[in-house]
Amino acid sequence: MKKNTVEKVELKIDKIQVRLESLSDIMFDRFIDHSKDKRPAEQKFYLGAQNKVVFPATNIKYFLFGENPPGCAKSMEGKKGKGYIQTGCGHVFVQPSLVPFLDNKEKEILFKEFDGAKFRVDKDSGRTKQGSLSIKQEAKDRPVLCHPWILEFEITIVENILIDSTKLYNWFCKGGLLIAIGTHRPEYGRFTVTKWE
DSSP states (O other), rough: OOOOOOOOOOEEEEEEEEEEESSEEEEOOOOOOOOOOOOOOEEEEEEOOGGGGGHHHHHHHHHOOTTBBBBBBHSSSGGOOOOHHHHHHEEOOOOOOOOEEOOTSSOOBBBBOOOSSEEEEOOOOOOETTTEEEEEEEOOEEEOOSSOEEEEEEEEOOOSSSSSSSHHHHHHHHHHHHHHHHHHHEEEEEEEEEEEO
């Protein structure tokens, strides 16, 4: 009796070290639940151990592959965007899961208080489009990390026919200005790519 043999497939993997440096302040509005109670601004940060200000890797993936609001794939690839989103969700990974914010001396940024210099509270109200109308939302307190800030992380790409290092680099370069990260973007959260290797 002949045994079936399975041929082992080697995945080609590309790892990229990325450094993003701010061009503007970044705003946060971390969602917790559907409670109607008002939350203080400091609860809307993403905080790690010892009050390190961090940015979830999933939010970097939303920057690339988000559908609402649109990320880089949907914004920059037009009708082909859906294919890029599908491929990217399965072939692109960001590590670590919580990326610490660094200051311009490359030290991790810790939240202590809203001092007006490194951290401040924004009390503006956003606008929502509803058909042809622009509706002003209720003003709420949102925390802001002031420029300058830095994010360093690693991207892993499993070889595929649509997305490679060059494609991602171009998305990050354009998206850093046109899409940005955080909330109330692209007015907040704009950045430039200073390392890609």
